[in-house]
Amino acid sequence: MTISVMLADDQALVRGALAALLDLETDLHVVAEVGRGDEVVEAALKEQPDVVLMDVEMPGMDGIAATAALKAQLPGVHVLIVTTFGRPGYLRRGLQAGADGFVVKDTPARELANAVRRVHQGLRVVDPALATDSLVAGESPLTERETQVLRSALDGGTVADIAREHFLSEGTVRNHLSSAIGKTGARTRAEAARIAVDNGWL
Structure with a gap:
């Protein structure tokens, strides 16, 4: 069975590299790419991907807000946040928005492909170092x-x-x-x- 993947990242080079790496896997196929957070829902409604790889910092709408909007429209789509910024608060907010996983962009290609497969199976995938940092940092103290x-x-x-x-x-x-x-x-x-x-x- 082929897992269809959509990429949401504002950096064209990163999107291209991710698409090339994932398309090397026989069971993964990139069906759509967007460069803005406010394009995510429309593209996902059109392409119906199994998994969306979501950056955090994007124009139009950040990836955490885009995740919440996507889950509201397509609750069956799995979201794996893939970000340069491994900040504990991002992890906590991403999971609260409905993300199924959270990894950083320097994750090796094979591990990233496995993370896509695992979230597609309904499993939660979280970068272990980030999970530890999040527990240490705790909730945001701000109202x-x-x-x-x-x-x-x-x-x-x-x-x-x-x-x-x-x-x-x-x-x-x-x-x-x-x-x-x-x-x-x-x-x-x-x-x-x-x-x-x-x-x-x-």
Whole structure:
């Protein structure tokens, strides 16, 4: 039986390399490739792949949000997140979004092919080092609103900009930023955002 695979990655060279490697396997066949997160659902509805290899950082929509959207439309599709960024928070959020597996891009080709087969069988595949890091790091300490505000701050928004974007008062935004700074042990909101990014909380 051939397992049909779709690739979602914004780097054309990476997509090409993955497609070439997977097509060397007699039981795996790449049926579609997309370079944006907001193209995932449409392409999957059209091609009906068995497994989607999903990058995290893509334009249009990140891979974690795309995984949740895909699972809502096609719950039977298996998603294997394959990312350069092995951040514990990404792993936790990816699994919460419905991903069936999570590996990093330096995984050897044979192991990646086996990971595709295993998630297709309904098994969960997680990079062991990442799983350990995720347990050590624990859940994000940030509330949903603190996460939103910090993400906007990361994009360079002023307090006034963030307040307008989220329909909050400037005082409320400052409170959320202050709380996020305290929870991350940072000194500034820029440092808090960097810490949150490094842990995969944003």
